Amino acid sequence: xxYQHVQVPFEITLWIMLASLAKIGxxxxxxxxxxxxxxxxxxxVGLIMGGxxxxxxxxxxxxxxxxxxxxxxxxxxxxxxxYFMPSRPFxxxxxxxxxxxxxxxxxxxxxxxxxxxxxxxxxxxxLQDVSLLHNLLFGSLIAAVDPVAVLxxxxxxxxxxxxxxxxFGESLLxxxxxxxxxxxxxxxxxxxxxxxxxxxxxxxxxxVVGLGGVLVGLxxxxxxxxxxxxxxxxxxxxxxxxFLYSYLSYLTAEMFHLSGxxxxxxxxMGMKRYVEANISLKSHTTVKYFMKMWSxxxxxxxFIFLGVSTIGENHEWNWPYICFTVIFxxxxxxxxxxVLTFFVNRFHVNxxxxxxQFIIAYGGLRGAICxxxxxxxxxxHRKKLFIAATTVVILxxxxxxxxxxxxxVDLLAVKRKRESAPTVGEQIHIRFLxxxxxxxxxxxxxxxxxxxxxxxxxxxxxxxxxxxxxxxDQPKSSIVLLYEKLERKHAIELAQAGQLGHGPAHPSFLCxxxxxxxxxxxxxTDQKLEDTPNPDVLDNMQEILARNLYRIRRTGPxxxxxxxxxxxxxxxQAKEILILRHKNL
Amino acid sequence: VSHSQITRLYxxxxxxxxxxxxxxxxxxxxxxxxxxxxxxxxxxxxxxxPEGEDQVNFRGFMRTxxxxxxxxxxxxxxxxxxxxxxxxxxxxxHFAFRLYxxxxxxxxxxxxxxxxxxxxxxxxxxxxxxxxxxxxxxxxADQDGDSAISFAEFVKVLEKVDVEQKxxxxxxx
Numbered sequence: 001x002x003y004q005h006v007q008v009p010f011e012i013t014l015w016i017m018l019a020s021l022a023k024i025g026x027x028x029x030x031x032x033x034x035x036x037x038x039x040x041x042x043x044x045v046g047l048i049m050g051g052x053x054x055x056x057x058x059x060x061x062x063x064x065x066x067x068x069x070x071x072x073x074x075x076x077x078x079x080x081x082x083y084f085m086p087s088r089p090f091x092x093x094x095x096x097x098x099x100x101x102x103x104x105x106x107x108x109x110x111x112x113x114x115x116x117x118x119x120x121x122x123x124x125x126x127l128q129d130v131s132l133l134h135n136l137l138f139g140s141l142i143a144a145v146d147p148v149a150v151l152x153x154x155x156x157x158x159x160x161x162x163x164x165x166x167x168f169g170e171s172l173l174x175x176x177x178x179x180x181x182x183x184x185x186x187x188x189x190x191x192x193x194x195x196x197x198x199x200x201x202x203x204x205x206x207x208v209v210g211l212g213g214v215l216v217g218l219x220x221x222x223x224x225x226x227x228x229x230x231x232x233x234x235x236x237x238x239x240x241x242x243f244l245y246s247y248l249s250y251l252t253a254e255m256f257h258l259s260g261x262x263x264x265x266x267x268x269m270g271m272k273r274y275v276e277a278n279i280s281l282k283s284h285t286t287v288k289y290f291m292k293m294w295s296x297x298x299x300x301x302x303f304i305f306l307g308v309s310t311i312g313e314n315h316e317w318n319w320p321y322i323c324f325t326v327i328f329x330x331x332x333x334x335x336x337x338x339v340l341t342f343f344v345n346r347f348h349v350n351x352x353x354x355x356x357q358f359i360i361a362y363g364g365l366r367g368a369i370c371x372x373x374x375x376x377x378x379x380x381h382r383k384k385l386f387i388a389a390t391t392v393v394i395l396x397x398x399x400x401x402x403x404x405x406x407x408x409v410d411l412l413a414v415k416r417k418r419e420s421a422p423t424v425g426e427q428i429h430i431r432f433l434x435x436x437x438x439x440x441x442x443x444x445x446x447x448x449x450x451x452x453x454x455x456x457x458x459x460x461x462x463x464x465x466x467x468x469x470x471x472x473d474q475p476k477s478s479i480v481l482l483y484e485k486l487e488r489k490h491a492i493e494l495a496q497a498g499q500l501g502h503g504p505a506h507p508s509f510l511c512x513x514x515x516x517x518x519x520x521x522x523x524x525t526d527q528k529l530e531d532t533p534n535p536d537v538l539d540n541m542q543e544i545l546a547r548n549l550y551r552i553r554r555t556g557p558x559x560x561x562x563x564x565x566x567x568x569x570x571x572x573q574a575k576e577i578l579i580l581r582h583k584n585l
Numbered sequence: 586v587s588h589s590q591i592t593r594l595y596x597x598x599x600x601x602x603x604x605x606x607x608x609x610x611x612x613x614x615x616x617x618x619x620x621x622x623x624x625x626x627x628x629x630x631x632x633x634x635p636e637g638e639d640q641v642n643f644r645g646f647m648r649t650x651x652x653x654x655x656x657x658x659x660x661x662x663x664x665x666x667x668x669x670x671x672x673x674x675x676x677x678x679h680f681a682f683r684l685y686x687x688x689x690x691x692x693x694x695x696x697x698x699x700x701x702x703x704x705x706x707x708x709x710x711x712x713x714x715x716x717x718x719x720x721x722x723x724x725x726a727d728q729d730g731d732s733a734i735s736f737a738e739f740v741k742v743l744e745k746v747d748v749e750q751k752x753x754x755x756x757x758x
């Protein structure tokens with residue numbers, strides 16, 4: 001039995017297998033994921049596993065190595081997020097996102113740090129030896145909202161696109177701030193004296209970290225696009241380039257102490273457009289599927305390891321400190337969101353309602369990043385206290401906030417609706433007005449960023465496209481791409497049905513497809529309607545309308561971890577509308 | 586409307602005007618991708634063009650968009666004898682009404698309602714279901730028994746709805 005030989009890969013595969021099986025298990029019970037978010041269940045599984053290992057070995061189970069987390073588990077998730085991030089809402093809300101990410105995080109860090117220091121001063125808690133600097137250091141790692149946890153929970157609740165992108169974008173971009181503050185305070189801990197020069201250096205460092213990350217990411221992204229220009233004859237390895245370059249950008253940024261997350265996001269966003277134009281259709285599908293797969297696996301593993309690492313003797317329990325940490329996290333986040341939103345709403349077109357604010361504040365989940373950062377702390381005598389506090393905060397946010405956010409959102413939504421049930425006419429007219437307003441918004445381009453967007457487009461068409469794209473095609477809008485996709489699909493269907501040679505000449509595929517389905521329905525004969533429909537029919541009507549009226553854009557989540565972009569409902573809706581319009585033309 | 590708002594709208598107008606002849610045609614509007622997947626896209630575009638014309642200049646563009654200005658508080662106390670501003674609640678509703686009423690007879694007939702409904706609803710609803718929904722809508726609103734919705738009846742249906750907010754775009758100040 002040569003276990004030593006295969007131990008490492010074997011155990012890794014076993015863990016991944018466990019994660020995937022757990023996922024299957026959850027989805028077997030249909031009701032479970034809707035009540036308890038997946039992340040909670042995964043942590044729970046991790047806890048059980050940790051307990052088993054502890055019981056068997058009688059020592060603490062292997063703690064999740066920070067290196068493994070930062071180098072192997074985190075990049076796929078962030079890459080997936082960056083690649084599938086819908087760029088238009090992201091850039092439209094960039095100002096708000098940056099404000100929340102930067103100012104909000106700094107606010108949280110200092111708020112939590114100082115208030116905890118205040119708690120430490122209370123003699124009764126026996127916490128005198130935790131210095132201000134230590135508290136600030138702890139604050140810097142606990143204040144950051146975690147994209148993994150946020151994503152996992154926000155999929156369950158249905159928020160509109162703007163809100164989704166706000167919280168999500170914030171959780172991704174606050175990494176730069178966290179990195180800087182964490183390293184800053186850590187170096188301060190080791191320095192005997194701190195001069196104001198050092199503080200200014202810290203502020204400057206933030207800009208370097210953030211912008212440096214963007215630069216690194218973009219340069220790798222464009223190199224990737226350039227490389228794919230020449231891959232026409234070796235289609236098979238095209239997907240590999242996407243992943244290799246993105247990972248390289250992450251590692252390079254980390255090497256230079258810049259923000260790896262920001263780098264990988266800018267790499268993905270920068271290269272997406274050109275790479276997709278250059279690589280073949282099959283490679284494109286491969287890239288999408290692999291990304292989803294890897295990020296799914298990573299996500300699952302992170303939560304399980306989180307659970308496993310909780311068990312053990314790594315903790316020092318000091319109840320006042322821990323409780324106050326949790327309280328301050330909530331309080332400061334709520335305050336921060338309130339104040340920032342107040343400023344944002346004065347300058348901005350679309351106000352962020354109080355319900356949105358609640359979701360943003362309540363959706364500030366902490367996750368594995370905090371956990372890994374706390375293990376990276378230098379060993380000092382209070383480290384275990386911090387570990388314990390971090391663990392409790394993470395568990396609290398994921399379990400309590402994660403599970404209750406959905407009922408609370410529903411409660412808030414329901415409260416407003418209880419005023420009066422809309423009549424059928426009202427329902428229709430309201431939706432009519434919503435579509436009208438969305439159309440007028442699009443025409444007037446009221447988002448106001450068009451100046452920069454046009455400049456960017458100009459730069460793009462003049463220089464970038466010539467260098468990075470293989471065939472210099474006119475840029476196609478997403479509608480044209482959708483059209484082409486439909487055409488391909490229909491051609492395949494026709495060929496499969498053996499009709500390509502025989503069918504009568506139709507003016508266009510869309511008409512024929514629509515006519516076919518219309519003929520089926522024409523069989524239903526018109527019936528005479530009664531004068532007064534009974535209440536059953538009425539309720540049914542409202543339900544039918546509620547289900548079938550086309551949604552306005554921006555009412556669904558912009559990004560979903562588990563489904564590919566082309567398969568979601570808004571795309572189906574768009575297809576139907578296009579077909580209808582084409583029929584009417 | 587402030588100076589900066591006019592400038593922004595003008596730059597938007599010129600960026601849409603690909604032919605650079607100072608007017609927009611229907612094709613210019615159709616080039617906006619989001620409009621193509623808006624169920625009411627064609628009707629909204631038509632609303633910009635005055636009767637029988639195929640081009641709209643900046644003035645017409647602004648005039649139509651002016652319906653969607655938010656109602657400011659200081660305007661409410663304005664002189665009541667002057668002409669009603671374009672963005673009053675009544676004029677906003679009139680704009681929406683005209684989108685339903687294609688033949689401009691100041692009534693939304695069952696057919697016109699059916700057309701709009703068909704545009705707004707997915708393909709899973711049968712024609713008869715749609716017909717009964719349309720009938721129900723007319724029945725709820727109709728007060729003078731002519732089986733069509735007049736403008737006054739339309740206003741009444743929406744009296745509980747915050748039309749001022751639903752039909753306003755707030756520009757950057």
